[in-house]
Amino acid sequence: MPLLAQISDLHLDGTRRTAERAARVMAYLESLTTPVDALLVTGDIADHGEIAEYEEAARLLAAPFPVLTCPGNHDVRATYRKALLGEEPADGPVNRLHLLDGLAVLMCDSTIPGHDEGLLDDETLGWIDANLKALPTGTSALIAFHQPPVAVHHPLPDASRLQQPDALTVLLGDHPEVIAVLTGHAHTAGASVFAGRPLIISPATTWTLQLPWQGPELIDRTQPPGLAFHVVDGTAITTHFRVVP
Template sequence: MLIAQITDVHLGFEPDNPNEFNRKRLDQTLRTLVAMKPRPDILLATGDLADTGEDEVSYRRLREAVAGLPFPIFYAMGNHDGRAAFRALFPDTGHADGFIQYAIEEHPLRILVLDTLEDGRHGGGFCETRADWLRARLAEQPDRPTLIALHHPPLATGLSWMTEDPGAAWIARLREIVSAHKNIVAMISGHLHRQITTIWAGTRLSVCPSTAPQVALDLDSIDPDLPDGRPMIVADPPGYAIHYWNGTELISHYDTAGDHLVLARYEPALQPLVQMLVAEKQTG
């Protein structure tokens, strides 16, 4: 099973421009995914779909951008999103107790999509109502391999300004649940506009780079009272992830959309190498 992931689309950053920079980057990424062989089975869009979530125009543009994709797309909420405006344009997306939380059951790997949007906060949230939903879903199939998708990675990243308080109540609540279920094979998230991987609560936590511009790698301390001119946002190419479920493990690949400089192709000169590698694999 191949699971594509995009995140932090931020449509509407230029609200009066339907052909905005972020839309061009999204379109470029979607073209890359559609051209893949084999194509992904599904696409997860893990939040910050819009830049201003109360504006239905941004979600209308998103709906136009994904129309006609040859694979289903599933959504999570980010801190820039708005549940009411999103549901007005995407009424078929799953929800529970007023939150955009749901299970994707139709594939070999079960996927639980969490809602970490906390109104009025840039960082995440995960209240007891949402936690009860997650506990109930995990209790339904305690032995089935399960992937958790969410927007906010619940960890202190080391980044100067894009990070969480690891002692926050919502993080402790989520950690208690995840650490108690060994069938959670991984967690995937967005929010940080960078590729990051760690082990959290006993499972792998992977952060996908954004289709919108990336956050600069900056592990230095930052003084909120002293702007020092450091880079914060950089126009690196739009990123995405491909998560490959082989029936036992989840393997995550990351790439950027667009053309790559090709230095070698599978032509007769490289056939002996390919033959050797295939034979070596078959013989163990």
């Protein structure tokens, strides 16, 4: 049974605060009695998409377990590729498939350069479809990207959620091997349903969204960094949320 951790929205910006919070999460993960099989980082790794921010991310995210990433709306594809992935700069979608003990994890690029809202474009949808079709029979899959494809009932993230989610709904109709969709972006732990699957939203590392019924403030910077643990048992996923003191 793969054990995965998920974090999101580090917003590394060269300040001591963001780096310290990310380092706390990584130290916590490395201290676990049972190590995770992989860490998923669902976007907004850098705050401004600068080379120095990704160089810092590469140092902070170095770990004895695989670290799987996808970009968010604050990330810039060319510098993300160069400084975080060690690849040649390029402006196309950054999509990666990872196989973990019979589980496929598709880290997908839902960004629209220069915009906060998300979109899984035709290239990415085609990539998802082709990779799912190529999986060995009996392989379960997770799809991860940044912007949630459903409303989370807060005006801030809902103003920039995934556009044209019906295209993904149609695609998933042909792929029952996909057991859950994982996202970030909302800066709050959450769960819903999308295309008949669990939709799990990771909390943020940098700050926590204040929900409308909690008060008028949008951002709570006093809350500790959050993360999710996912246990995948065949075609079932169980998620636990934790904060790092």
